[in-house]
Amino acid sequence: MAITSLAFAGFVIATLVAYHLVPSTWKKYVLLIASLVFYAVFSWQSLIAFSLIALSNFLIGIQLSKEQNKTFWLWLGILINITSLIVFKYADFYLPQVKAVLENANIQTSADGLKILLPIGLSFFVMQGMSYLFDINKKRIPAIKYFPDFWLFALYFPKLLSGPMERAGRFIKQINQPQIVDTKTLETSLALIVMGTVRKMVLADPLTSMLPSDVFTDPEKFAPHLLAAWLLAYGFAIYNDFAGYTNIIRGVSGLFGISLTQNFNVPYFARDFTEFWQRWHISFSNWLRDYIFYPLTRVLRRKFDRKNPLNVILPPFTTMVVSGLWHGLNPHMIVWGGLHGLYQVIERIPSFWRPTIPPAKRPKWRQWLGGLVTFGMAMLAWVPFRADLPTTWAFWKQLTLLFNIPILKKAIHPRSFVYLGSEQSNLYRIWSFPDLRIFILIIPSLLIDIWQYRHPDINTIRDWSQWAKAIALAMSLLAIYLVSLASPQAPFIYQGF
Amino acid sequence: MLKLSTKSLEISLTGKLVLKTLFVLIVLIGLLEGVARLPWPTDRIPAPSMGTYYIIDIELSRLADYVQENDGVDVIIFGSSLAHSGLDPEIIENVFQQGTGQNLRVFNCGVTGMSLLPATSFVKIITQSYNPTLIIHVTEMRDYSSLTTGGLIHSVANDPWFHYKLGKFSPKGWIIDHSMAMQRYLSFRFWVRDDFPAWYSLLQKRLVDITPWGFEADRRVADDLNASPDPNNEKDKYMLDAYEDYQVAPERVESLKDVLSQPDKKVVIVEMPVHSAALQYFGDPSEDYQEYITTIEQTVQDYGGKFISTANLNIPNIGYSNKFHLNQDGAPLFSEFLAQELVHLYNTGWYQP
Amino acid sequence: MSPSIEEQISHFICEEIIHQPERVLASTEPLLSSGLLDSFSLMDISLFVEDNFGVRIDDTELNVDTFDTLEELAVLIRNRMDTAA
Numbered sequence: 001m002a003i004t005s006l007a008f009a010g011f012v013i014a015t016l017v018a019y020h021l022v023p024s025t026w027k028k029y030v031l032l033i034a035s036l037v038f039y040a041v042f043s044w045q046s047l048i049a050f051s052l053i054a055l056s057n058f059l060i061g062i063q064l065s066k067e068q069n070k071t072f073w074l075w076l077g078i079l080i081n082i083t084s085l086i087v088f089k090y091a092d093f094y095l096p097q098v099k100a101v102l103e104n105a106n107i108q109t110s111a112d113g114l115k116i117l118l119p120i121g122l123s124f125f126v127m128q129g130m131s132y133l134f135d136i137n138k139k140r141i142p143a144i145k146y147f148p149d150f151w152l153f154a155l156y157f158p159k160l161l162s163g164p165m166e167r168a169g170r171f172i173k174q175i176n177q178p179q180i181v182d183t184k185t186l187e188t189s190l191a192l193i194v195m196g197t198v199r200k201m202v203l204a205d206p207l208t209s210m211l212p213s214d215v216f217t218d219p220e221k222f223a224p225h226l227l228a229a230w231l232l233a234y235g236f237a238i239y240n241d242f243a244g245y246t247n248i249i250r251g252v253s254g255l256f257g258i259s260l261t262q263n264f265n266v267p268y269f270a271r272d273f274t275e276f277w278q279r280w281h282i283s284f285s286n287w288l289r290d291y292i293f294y295p296l297t298r299v300l301r302r303k304f305d306r307k308n309p310l311n312v313i314l315p316p317f318t319t320m321v322v323s324g325l326w327h328g329l330n331p332h333m334i335v336w337g338g339l340h341g342l343y344q345v346i347e348r349i350p351s352f353w354r355p356t357i358p359p360a361k362r363p364k365w366r367q368w369l370g371g372l373v374t375f376g377m378a379m380l381a382w383v384p385f386r387a388d389l390p391t392t393w394a395f396w397k398q399l400t401l402l403f404n405i406p407i408l409k410k411a412i413h414p415r416s417f418v419y420l421g422s423e424q425s426n427l428y429r430i431w432s433f434p435d436l437r438i439f440i441l442i443i444p445s446l447l448i449d450i451w452q453y454r455h456p457d458i459n460t461i462r463d464w465s466q467w468a469k470a471i472a473l474a475m476s477l478l479a480i481y482l483v484s485l486a487s488p489q490a491p492f493i494y495q496g497f
Numbered sequence: 498m499l500k501l502s503t504k505s506l507e508i509s510l511t512g513k514l515v516l517k518t519l520f521v522l523i524v525l526i527g528l529l530e531g532v533a534r535l536p537w538p539t540d541r542i543p544a545p546s547m548g549t550y551y552i553i554d555i556e557l558s559r560l561a562d563y564v565q566e567n568d569g570v571d572v573i574i575f576g577s578s579l580a581h582s583g584l585d586p587e588i589i590e591n592v593f594q595q596g597t598g599q600n601l602r603v604f605n606c607g608v609t610g611m612s613l614l615p616a617t618s619f620v621k622i623i624t625q626s627y628n629p630t631l632i633i634h635v636t637e638m639r640d641y642s643s644l645t646t647g648g649l650i651h652s653v654a655n656d657p658w659f660h661y662k663l664g665k666f667s668p669k670g671w672i673i674d675h676s677m678a679m680q681r682y683l684s685f686r687f688w689v690r691d692d693f694p695a696w697y698s699l700l701q702k703r704l705v706d707i708t709p710w711g712f713e714a715d716r717r718v719a720d721d722l723n724a725s726p727d728p729n730n731e732k733d734k735y736m737l738d739a740y741e742d743y744q745v746a747p748e749r750v751e752s753l754k755d756v757l758s759q760p761d762k763k764v765v766i767v768e769m770p771v772h773s774a775a776l777q778y779f780g781d782p783s784e785d786y787q788e789y790i791t792t793i794e795q796t797v798q799d800y801g802g803k804f805i806s807t808a809n810l811n812i813p814n815i816g817y818s819n820k821f822h823l824n825q826d827g828a829p830l831f832s833e834f835l836a837q838e839l840v841h842l843y844n845t846g847w848y849q850p
Numbered sequence: 851m852s853p854s855i856e857e858q859i860s861h862f863i864c865e866e867i868i869h870q871p872e873r874v875l876a877s878t879e880p881l882l883s884s885g886l887l888d889s890f891s892l893m894d895i896s897l898f899v900e901d902n903f904g905v906r907i908d909d910t911e912l913n914v915d916t917f918d919t920l921e922e923l924a925v926l927i928r929n930r931m932d933t934a935a
Contacts, residue, residue, distance in 0.1 A: 021503060206689040302897070356886060437689075486686050
């Protein structure tokens, strides 16, 4: 059930009606049943596996709160969560080796027989489960003693598929003290849903579908300026895809009076990478900060001086490599994470002697330069996120030709043969230049971002005049309708995690 | 004012925002409609689309222009790509004029992939809209096999505009039929695809190649027509499998009867002069051909139409682009032949424009 | 009179972290939301507070939801010192 589908809309409406009609004490059960149904539609087998993992976390949480054998229970919890992640998510990595071993022992297996399907949302839940156990261990929160509450925390359907990664304490409080949904909350929630749908359906889906099929497999075939344009397209596709998804589910959750963490805050306007990771996948980067970066920094700082290279390099690097591994157990994801770690290390070094100036107080030229550099380096890092390592090197190597003026001049010459991707070559002059369609979609994305940058609080939308709201809504609805006629929906890029 | 109040819900809505949004939508749609109806250059911009297939769109656009320029149309030719590149109406008009002294307005509405089954719907729609006095359908053996399932069969069967024009109302069908803005947008509906550049280049080429009479010459010349079908070749294998056990399917004959049943119209069914080597795809060529030709002739006769056989039409090998299609050398021969047949029908009084 | 908690922390931040020793931070100046302090420096501050005031700021509290200004941080420290006492 795609969250931009009519089926999902119908499901939400039905759940809303039930939720708002039943007595307060029943509301969370309505959400739980709806979440169970939502998950079962994808796969009832996965629902069982997921629920068992949730139950393990719940039971271990209770044990942890008893103060006996805490270390044992904590490590058991970590082991169960990480093992389940490895077993399900990284099956592609180890199943071929298992198959080879079995075949050596003369045990034949079919390709399907050794297939293990990743329960949807497991990657996100594992992080939430572990943070729950860490928090109990550190006595930050009491253990949840009522399994339906915890089950709902695990399965809550708006955040189930792709986050945000909520903290158990904050979430449980909300479901046990339902907020009243008033007209203002309704307005904000619907605005989020519309904005999210525009980002996902009007911007992300077309950008994703127009990417040539071989741009991330055979980049050397592309002229450097066209390759750069497609990289830009990918960067905006993945951003709008995920940010759009988060907006929609925050809006949906708002209709139930439950507020979910903001996950994106105009990341491409960040002026350095510290700021970037405060704006991109915020719930996940906060998780990494609280459970990996800070504990590791604390341990190292107690042993070594702040300027010691270990202190400077290890915490950001380790944190970002873990981030890469969470996305995928393969070398190119480690490179992606490592790159972001490296960016943060490099940024950190001048701060040991230069006076620190907050980004907003820096001279305008520094802010612009910082923003452009951060944006450019973030785009480059998307290559290993998307492509394997050999292709990544080839891609970057091809991009360096942007500085080779003779090659660039030849590539944009009207009579040049230019490869356009997906087995197409240019027949008309206009295709020698970067595809105009990319910019037709990036510009609205930037306009939305500019508005959001100036008005970080979505609630400011309530202050618009009715006509302004009507124009925005009409244009959004028309754009959504027109794009829905153009192509089938693409799945969320992050939904595979 | 709508008020909803429960323990967890306290909302009051006036509906003003909805009304204002509707108003803005109407204004926006009006603006788009105005822009869409501007005189865009027809050789550069895709033809307005009904959302099915771009060749249909070009044909409909050409037909509308033809009718406007010639104040109507007398003869419309239907069929698949065999018709689309096999009959040049300009030649037919000239030969008919020379043979009868009478002007004849002929348009070729053949569409790639439009075998008999989807053609029945298309014939009905076009005939209702443009009121020709004579319908010509170019037919061949594959039209009558139930295993001919490719081409436009599925897209036409599920198309909202086709359904709307045949009397099955849907909001989408209505919008497509009435809104130029929608038609203009649909003509670009592939803009999100990765192969859009190739598609757009191909479209521009077809826009130039398809004449104002709806005809498009095929410039290819067949290599070796008499070579036997190759079972290792995907296309050959598909046809060998499909027609090995050829039978004329009753439901396809019903489609022929639908075409023949256009009220107050004369209908001519003309046999496509495929190359003799095309019969190599059929399990029992001679028997299969006899079954086909006998059934068609009888059906056409029963329904008051005219069947034109091309058994005596000799087209040299150089006039074929493959075993089924005529090229730019073969099409004029077929066109002249058909024109002479029409002259004969005119002279015998069977058909008057 | 010994420096207040705010003054001590301000001195530490200006000397060691932002390298502006002549500066004095206002008690209501945003420190985290402005980007003046990042995650690296927040841990330094946390350790400084532990070592100098005996108060532990948990890792999950080192963010803008817990404190953003010197004033808010000082209140947190004082409350915990009082609780410990």
